Structure formats: structure tokens, C-alpha cells
Amino acid sequence: MDANETKLTSILTAHVGQTGGLITGLRAAQEAIGYLPSETDAIAAEAFNLTRAEVKGVISFYEDFHREPKGKTVVRLCAAEACQAVGSRTLQRDVEKHFAVKSGETNASKDLTVEPVYCLGLCSCAPAALVGDRLVGRADVESIARAIENRRKAGA
Ligand code: FES
Structure with a gap:
């Protein structure tokens, strides 16, 4: 064993x-x-x-259970309707390109996982993302990168 x-x-x-x-x-x-x-x-x-x-x-x-280890930081991008209406698909493509990781996957260095989520309750500030446990409203690549960097600086 x-x-x-x-x-x-x-x-x-x-x-x-x-x-x-x-x-x-x-x-x-x-x-x-x-x-x-x-x-x-x-x-x-x-x-x-x-x-x-x-x-x-x-x-x-249960979606919360997973079979593979996730990256040190998990970025969840909202893919529900209110966020789609203001560009979440473009945001997803931008994030995938910027961080070199496909949605639903973990990057090669195992420090970042990007995955879709369906409504974070932040519809009024769409598009929304969750970086670790921090909500990011009106998210773009820069604000997501900043949130990831802040997590790293905080030792998360
Ligand atoms: S639809 Fe994206 S936060 Fe609600």
C-alpha cells in the first residue's frame, strides 16, 4: 500500500x-x-x-471532484449567459493564448489550471472570473494576470 x-x-x-x-x-x-x-x-x-x-x-x-491534480492556481472563467453576452468567449480565447493553457486543462508547469464555470453570481460585473478564491469582475487578461501574481506574492 x-x-x-x-x-x-x-x-x-x-x-x-x-x-x-x-x-x-x-x-x-x-x-x-x-x-x-x-x-x-x-x-x-x-x-x-x-x-x-x-x-x-x-x-x-459532482463537478468539484477531480481525478487529476490541478495547478497551484485555478482560474475559473464564467461561461454562462450574462458573461457570454459581454465577451466571455473572447476572454477565454485570450486567456488560453496568454497563459498557453486550454480551458479544462492544466499547463505544462502544473502551476495553472483554467476551467469553465457556470455563473459566479457576479453577473452585473460580467465577464467574471474566479482566481483561486478571489472574484474578478469585468475580467480581462490583465486583471486575471494581476490576481494570479497577487496570489503568488501572498504565497498561495
Ligand atoms: S453569468 Fe457570469 S457571473 Fe453570472
Whole structure:
């Protein structure tokens, strides 16, 4: 059993018997490891007396769960209607070009992930982005780059 498997087993079994324990356990595991590696399915299935398919179904259902490590900074670009109306598609293309990473992917140096999101509740300041945990209204490449730089300076 490798270090990740040991950690997964410990975290997941700690949530057995709790209401919503599978979800809570998966969230805690992802928080600790950074993602949910494939071995999660078998470990969670055994711990919660489920099939691997059931665990896989839960992981794939919730957008917050991810199977690959994300970059140190995650930039979420709103792709919902209010933001589309004021140029979010252009912003996405500009961001992809400027940071050399496609939406839905992580860059080669593993420090940046760009992904779509559907409404950040900042429609009045569209187009909106979320850089780490910081909302950016009327976003453009420059404001997103500044927010990334501020995160880096803050040690995030
Ligand atoms: S539609 Fe983009 S923040 Fe609501």
C-alpha cells in the first residue's frame, strides 16, 4: 500500500457510518491529496460497502471532484449567459493564448489550471472570473494576470 492509499484508507474509513459520509470522506480525501486518484474507488467501495461503479458514479456526478491534480492556481472563467453576452468567449480565447493553457486543462508547469464555470453570481460585473478564491469582475487578461501574481506574492 503506497502513501496515497494509506491516506485514502485512513480518511475514508473515518467517515464510515456518518450521514453523507461518502461525500464528506471524498471531499476530505481530495483536500488532503489534491485530487481523487483511481485507487479511491476500490478503497471507498470497500469502506462504505458499495460497488466501485457506485463510487465512480458519485465522483463523476459532482463537478468539484477531480481525478487529476490541478495547478497551484485555478482560474475559473464564467461561461454562462450574462458573461457570454459581454465577451466571455473572447476572454477565454485570450486567456488560453496568454497563459498557453486550454480551458479544462492544466499547463505544462502544473502551476495553472483554467476551467469553465457556470455563473459566479457576479453577473452585473460580467465577464467574471474566479482566481483561486478571489472574484474578478469585468475580467480581462490583465486583471486575471494581476490576481494570479497577487496570489503568488501572498504565497498561495
Ligand atoms: S453569468 Fe457570469 S457571473 Fe453570472
